[in-house]
Amino acid sequence: MIVLRALVTGASGFVGGYLTDRLTQLNYEVMGISRTEGLQNKSRAISYNCDILDQNKIEFAISEFKPDYIFHLAAPAYIPNSFKEPKHTYNVIFNGTFNVLEAVKNIGLNPKILYVSSADVYGRAGNRELISESDNFDPINPYAASKACAEILCKQFYETYGMQIIIARPFNHTGPGQADDFVCSNFARQIAKMSKSMSIDSKLLTGNVDVSRDFLDVRDVVNAYIELASHAKIGEVYNVSSGVPITVRNIINLLFQESGIKNYNIVVDQEKIRQREILRRTGNNEKLVAETQWKQTISINKTLSDLYNYWRENV
Known part of the structure; x- marks a missing residue:
């Protein structure tokens, strides 16, 4: 039996924790990395405890673990803080993404990489009835702008080096364990x-x-990420949303x-x-539903x- 390996950046975060749990349930061998802790199959792994801005340690983790999949979640998630610390926001989101992509390129691996962006890149496009992946960027805060920049970086690595990169744009999500900043x-x-x-x-x-916002349960979100990494088209962008x-x-x-x-x-x-x-942000999820086996399973009432x-x- 072939055991697939998945590396998750930002593994100690709210979504990262759910994702590592779900991957483990699906019998992936999972490596989680973050500033605060490194995890291997949910057990602490000191050697993989690293900051996304430390390219040498990122390269070490990837070269040692040799993942089949990389789920790149690491980012400061609370948008109001991006106004207070814009340089830090750009540094972690853009340079952190560069470090991951450059490490994969330098090592010569070819894993599937899911870059987790944000629906915030749409900015004022959110005032339209339903937002599709073809809508333009219109970021209005440092967090959204840095996510848009990182998406462009992913596109360039895909085009230039043929790397297997897929981009997810999650809309709002919540669930048990989320910090009360949200x-x-x-x-x-x-x-x-x-x-x-x-x-x-x-x-x-x-x-x-x-x-009004488009909310999904975090458990549905991580299932969407796994479906995208497994079945989505390389080089494409997908909304992760309820559509409601x-x-x-x-x-x-x-x-x-x-x-x-x-x-x-x-x-x-x-x-x-x-x-x-x-005032309004709702995502069209037709592309996600059509091109993967994902479907929403948890209602907003249950969440x-x-x-x-x-x-x-x-x-």
Whole structure:
């Protein structure tokens, strides 16, 4: 029996953790690398603990492990921080991607590489009814711009060196274990805390609740990444999305419904309003569905229920 090897960058992150778990369940031999820890089949591997900006260590990890697949997730994920640290954002996302691609080229391997970009590269295109992969870049923050630059880099390595690179553009995703910097997890934590304390003052602090987004469960997202790496066309770009918008207000209502709290107040906190907020962003997932065996299996109601119960156990 042939055992396939998968290397995951950013393995200690929210999505990276789910991806390494899922790959392990599917009997891949998995190497996870990040700044904080290196993992081999979920056991700590000190020699693979490295920063994505350390090209020598990245090259060592890839040359030693010899992966069949590389899932490149490593990146600072919280967009507001990209305004505070734009140079760091560009450095990790663009130069980190260059280090991975250059290491593969130098070693002479030819693994399939899934580069995980972001739907944020579409920027204001998000105000259209449904965004397709053919829509142009229009990044409006350092995170999105650096992701767009890294995509161009991937395209160049594919064209110049024939490397087997596929690009995923995930839309919003959430699930149990997500940090409370992110909108759904933040609301779920606040509401779980209210529920446990039996607070009379059920006041939820929010940003703009009338924006709509396209949410997937993180477990569906990592399944999409594996399907793309296995079956997608080399050199192509794929949205990873549900294709269905939901407003932040509806997400809040579903979380309160899960909690059983009937009387609550939504209070807009001006500090939570993002600069140049995109009002609507929904992704067309027809290409992903048509060219792989992926399909959404977890509803937004189930995702929010699991997320709320996660915080009930952790506040």
